[in-house]
Amino acid sequence: MDKEVSGPRVVVGVDGSTASYAALRWAVRYAGLVGGTVDAVAAWELPGLYSWSAPAVDVDVDVEDARQRMQQELTDVLGADAAGSIRTHVAHGNAADVLLRAAEGAEVLVVGSRGRGGFTRALLGSVSQHVSHHADCPVVIVRPEPS
Template identity: 40%
Template structure:
């Protein structure tokens, strides 16, 4: 953790419902949905998405702002020579108030609390993820460089968070299905489970997309499908279709109300997923896939869709749901 907590608060609302077991055992309060805010438009879009997730999950929403005090000794209440409301504490308070107001306007029945955490944003939010069921952040923060598609905080959390991380674009759509990338490896199992849950809560369809093929792509040259040199493409296609069906088995039974569209596409993984994201309201991917380097926490495909997808992206690491 990057330091101690600072100002904290709680906004009244309906209490999160307690979930009871089948045999009447002790009730359990759902873990919170956590959203990181910094005052940027991207962060406010993340607040809206986080409030909707908290409502669907019957959980409270925890709004977090990570803050590092300036190196110079600036009083939190502002300089005696400056305006009475010009201090750092007042600015942070306004930032949090705007985020809480946006959350309650989106989901007034959700309990919203907030806190200022002293430390680096990536360190503070990673620590918050230990007790969260979902972490939501904007794709760019207020300190992002012009032209940078994705902030460093988003990338770090996707690789290191202890719970699934949703990265939200400025204008997420409310239409379309949930899209999940399936590669047939254990790394995508958590993503598949998360995507089925999300589609069920949203009341929308699920598109399970499996892209396969062995491609050689060097610079500006035209990519070559090496399978053309191998042959027996039809049998390989049938094998990939079975692989997708096996990956989805069990989840269909658990979510009978979710309409599933299983798609097997022979092509290049990254551009195919990016194009498919145009019609989705959410894409779900595993942190790593086929061909990932040992020890690499975030695969190249996951990084590319985080940068270029046309909808919010949730990254689910192995063992998470």
């Protein structure tokens, strides 16, 4: 990922959850206020892929297809004009680790309070909790907007 941009860089994690969409909208508004750019980051990891108990799986993820689907998702959430100004990054790996690497040198890292999995009643998801403790930049955790 190209981290050399002029102006502040705002990194936001997007995973398809309502909270990540709220985080995306927050990141776009903030970047507009500070004259920054937005890097939307999505990560995928197959559970158990690296453990001894992982089944033999032939994993062939089409990264270009994933980027196109992410771009469509950004367009659906923000509209075509706003989505067109966002840089997208799709990476394989643990979501928290991918976001922490992406946020190196960033003005701020923005994540939703809860992702797609896990315990729905928990206050914070594991990724938002992890990055809040380990990021080298400020972290904003955005709760989903009320239905």
